Amino acid sequence: xxxxxxxxxLLFFVQAFCLLPPKFQWKTIDYAWKNRDRETALTSxxxxxxxxxxxxxxxxxxxxxxxxxxxxxxxPSSLNYIYVNGSQNQTLHPYPNWExxxxxxxxxxxxxxxxxxxxxxVHVDKCNRLWVVDNGVADMAHDVTQIAAPxxxxxxxxxxxxxxxxxxxxxxxxxxxxxxSVVVDIxxxxxxxxxxxxTDMGSNxxxxxxxxxxxxxxxxxxxxHFDPHAGVYKVGGLDFYWSDGISSxxxxxxxxxxxxDLFFNPTSSTKQFRMSTRLLRDKxxxxxEIFNGVEVIGDRGPWSQATACDFDTxxxxxxxxxxxxxxxxxxxxxxxxxxxxxxxxxxxxxxxxFPTDVKVDLEGNLWILSNRQSRFLYETMDFNQTNFRVLTxxxxxxxxxxxxxxxxxLDRALSLIKRSKxxxxxxxx
Numbered sequence: 001x002x003x004x005x006x007x008x009x010l011l012f013f014v015q016a017f018c019l020l021p022p023k024f025q026w027k028t029i030d031y032a033w034k035n036r037d038r039e040t041a042l043t044s045x046x047x048x049x050x051x052x053x054x055x056x057x058x059x060x061x062x063x064x065x066x067x068x069x070x071x072x073x074x075x076p077s078s079l080n081y082i083y084v085n086g087s088q089n090q091t092l093h094p095y096p097n098w099e100x101x102x103x104x105x106x107x108x109x110x111x112x113x114x115x116x117x118x119x120x121x122v123h124v125d126k127c128n129r130l131w132v133v134d135n136g137v138a139d140m141a142h143d144v145t146q147i148a149a150p151x152x153x154x155x156x157x158x159x160x161x162x163x164x165x166x167x168x169x170x171x172x173x174x175x176x177x178x179x180x181s182v183v184v185d186i187x188x189x190x191x192x193x194x195x196x197x198x199t200d201m202g203s204n205x206x207x208x209x210x211x212x213x214x215x216x217x218x219x220x221x222x223x224x225h226f227d228p229h230a231g232v233y234k235v236g237g238l239d240f241y242w243s244d245g246i247s248s249x250x251x252x253x254x255x256x257x258x259x260x261d262l263f264f265n266p267t268s269s270t271k272q273f274r275m276s277t278r279l280l281r282d283k284x285x286x287x288x289e290i291f292n293g294v295e296v297i298g299d300r301g302p303w304s305q306a307t308a309c310d311f312d313t314x315x316x317x318x319x320x321x322x323x324x325x326x327x328x329x330x331x332x333x334x335x336x337x338x339x340x341x342x343x344x345x346x347x348x349x350x351x352x353x354f355p356t357d358v359k360v361d362l363e364g365n366l367w368i369l370s371n372r373q374s375r376f377l378y379e380t381m382d383f384n385q386t387n388f389r390v391l392t393x394x395x396x397x398x399x400x401x402x403x404x405x406x407x408x409x410l411d412r413a414l415s416l417i418k419r420s421k422x423x424x425x426x427x428x429x
Contacts, residue, residue, distance in 0.1 A: 022351060024088055024390040028383050029054060029068060031076060032091040034098065041076060046104055048074025053376045054388050056121030056181075056308075057369045058130070059084065059361040060157050064390070065130065066092060066369075070105070070118040070138040071377070077101040079116040079132055096160045103147065105138045110148045114155075114162040117147050121181040121248070121308065121357055127191035129163065130155040133179045133198050141377065150179055152196055152209050152216075166209060172218040178202030181248040181308065185260060185277055195281055197249055197262060204245035204266075208280050217283045221275075223294045226268035230305055235323050235374045236353050244268050250311040250318060251277070252333065263297075263309060263318055270304045272297040272320075272337060298337035300329065308357045312395050314364060315406040321355040321368075322347070328358055328368055330404040341403045351389055360395065367392045 029052040033041070041047035051072035058065045063081045070078060077094035079101060094101030100112040110117075116134045123131040132155070136148035149167040156163050168179075178201045185195040198207040204224040209216040224246040231241050244267035252261040252274075261274045279285055279293045300306075303324035311318050311333075318331045327347030335341040346352070357369040368391045375381040399405050 022088070022389040023392045024064075024082065024090070025386045026089050026388045027386055028052065029388065030091045031080070032093045044104075045074055046102075047076050048072070050381070050383055051075060053371055053373065054356075054369060055371060055373070056119065056357045057367055057390060058122045058124045058359050059365070059367055059392075060124045060128070060130065063157075064367070065095065065122050065124075066390075067119045067122055067132075068092075069120050069135075069140065071141045073105045073139050073142075075105075075118075075138075077103070078118050078134075079122070096155065096162070103138075105145065107138075107147050113165045114153070115148075116153060120179070123182045123184055123196075124157070124362070125184045125186060125191075125194070126362065127186065127194075128157045129184075129191075130157050131182050131184055131196055133182045135179050150177065152182065152198065154211070164211065164214075166214060166216065168207060168216055172207050172216050174200075174203035174205075176202040177205075179207070183249050183251050183262075185251055185281075187281075195277070197251075197277075197280060199246045199249055199264070201245050201247040201267065206246065206249070206264075206280065208283075210281075210283075215283070219280055219290060221290055221294050223273050223296070224264075224266065226266045227271065230270050231268045233305060233324055233374070234303070235326070236372055236380075238374045238378055238380065240374060240378065242268050248306070248308040250309045252311055253313045253316060263311065265306055265309070265320070267305055267307050270300050270302065272300060272318075272331075272342070298342065300342055301339060304329070307355075310358050310360045312360045312364070312366075315395060315399060315404070317395070317399060317404045317406075319358050319360065319366060321358050323354060326352045326355070326370075328352070328355055328366075330399060330402070332399075332404045332407065334407050335403070343403050345398065345402050345404060351391065364395050365392055366395050366398055 028049040051074040052068050054066045056067035062084050065081045068075050079095045080092035081095050082090050100114040118135045119132050132153045134151050136150050138145045151167040154164040180201045181199045183197050187193045192212050194211040196209040206219045226243045226245050233240050247267040249262050249264040259276050259278045263274050275294045305323050306320040309320040316333050320329050322329050326349045327344045329344045331342040352370045354373045355370045359367045370389050372387045
């Protein structure tokens with residue numbers, strides 16, 4: 001028993017060491033200004049350092065994209081990037097460039113179709129495209145200003161040019177809509193036959209955008225809503241209540257039926273859900289099929305609210321942030337979802353205070369962003385301390401020896417047998 005405990009402790013520190021020290025970290029966010037533009041921006045209010053908080057990230061080759069939503073005034077650029085091999089506290093570069101990305105809070109409209117007003121999270125697909133969902137608003141926490149219509153943008157990463165911008169209509173939006181995340185489903189080998197699934201946290205829905213037909217539709221389900229029993233949070237020494245609905249989603253590998261599973265959870269919930277993409281791709285599917293098509297996989301347990309998730313197709317592991325536990329959890333989807341298999345594999349009250357996003361890159365690395373968001377929103381942030389961190393490590397190293405480790409053929413077969421027996425037992429009750 002003692003030997004087992006020692007092994008567990010050693011394993012934890014080995015895994016934690018894989019992530020520490022952070023790859024990037026900042027006290028405040030700054031930008032790669034040209035000439036004397038920084039002083040001008042500070043004087044005019046275009047840039048207020050303390051009002052810039054990162055919430056999303058995604059890696060492509062030598063670039064790491066970082067989003068800064070316009071929660072408050074003084075955010076010059078929402079979509080930005082840094083260099084993966086750059087310095088630990090390097091400044092952010094607006095994307096695709098300063099001229100198209102920089103926006104004043106007083107702007108009346110878009111300066112360019114490539115301009116992103118306010119984005120939470122982004123997605124990089126295997127076709128080397130960057131997908132961004134823009135809410136189009138400034139000063140969200142105080143005096144909301146609608147600068148542009150909510151839209152989904154797609155950039156060609158090889159040329160850093162806009163490929164498509166689609167503005168969502170009032171038919172799919174609601175007055176309370178807040179678009180938080182996007183994940184892209186490429187059907188077959190044709191990059192044009194892509195479906196983007198956008199989570200609308202504010203009005204509890206998924207917006208589906210089909211690139212090939214350039215149309216969008218709204219999908220609703222009662223499981224997209226928050227759980228009133230999971231609305232209380234304790235993070236960074238603060239207690240607060242949120243009623244946030246579905247805020248993030250991740251796609252599984254392609255199943256033998258040609259579809260994928262969409263894993264999702266409302267932020268204010270401790271339960272994990274999934275549904276087939278077959279239901280989402282069909283614009284005209286009957287509402288009853290949507291109503292009955294969501295599966296409750298299981299419950300992560302008390303204080304396990306999650307803002308973001310992503311899926312690694314190689315290991316078949318779902319990763320998800322754990323706000324109140326200052327960490328990141330994982331679940332090998334080939335195993336039953338229970339407390340033995342769905343675990344928090346890394347946690348740190350300082351480095352991972354408020355983990356807001358988690359991403360798997362195309363090279364098998366996990367990226368985590370923490371931002372002390374509760375302190376930022378409730379104005380208890382100390383900008384003399386390090387507040388924002390990006391951590392990364394190879395997934396194979398992170399999950400080695402944990403319940404999420406990739407299964408061999410024998411273990412996979414035994415797991416399928418156990419799952420089959422468990423399903424039969426539930427059905428017979």
